[in-house]
Amino acid sequence: MNIFNKPGSSIKGRATRLKGAKEAQIARLIILISLCCFQYWLLVTTMEAKHSGPKNIAIITLIVSLLCFVLVFGLFITGELGIKKLNHEMEKDD
């Protein structure tokens, strides 16, 4: 198969897809870093609450932290699947 005649599988198309994948990965990374910073803040807040503050917020922070982890894990899985899909498409084009 001549990949240069197929739309989306040309050298230019491949470069565009790779660039898009890279940008998506960077966006994912920025969101992940933000979520981790938020989780760190939650952890410190929970510790302060345990020692001195209203203890009932500890459960709430745990739930929110768990939701953040679900988001992080979701982003990680979509990233991994995206890379696999991209590799698969590239191999198919070749």
Added chain:
Amino acid sequence: MNNDGNKWKTDFPFSNDIDDYVTRRDFIRFLTVVSGGFVVGNATIVASSLESETAKNYSALEICDTNALKNGEWLVFNYPDASTPAILIKNEAGNYLAFSQKCPHLACPVAYHRSSSEEPEHIGCHCHNGKFNCDTGVGTAGPPKELRPLSQIELKIVENKIIATGFKQRKSLNA
């Protein structure tokens, strides 16, 4: 064809700075593990706070003799269990006071400070320069000012022995 993806490294043993770079993908994997670690940490804190809520019955503990401390001196003892540090203070007025040694901010150990030319006697936390009122344990400066006071231990003096009998009820934050 050789399936070993690292064969080229043995064929061309040249190192490059870029070999040590962490890829975005690896960094995302690392952050996922970190995120999981935060959840585990949070869960551990919740579990330990639930455990301490259930252990409300404190036994009496003999700390020391009344003549063991002079005015403006203090000592560290463990209460209510062997791993929880607390401080016994004989303030400059001669009254005995005892508090948990854990700062309500981030659990650093607090220490008693006698009055000086600059400030009156107080309990201080070295980590973030927090200060507490020596008589009540209420935060007067630094991060503890916004938080609950130090847990105060009830004391009883029986036949020249100072005995810890439990914790005083703290006022709520909103009170």
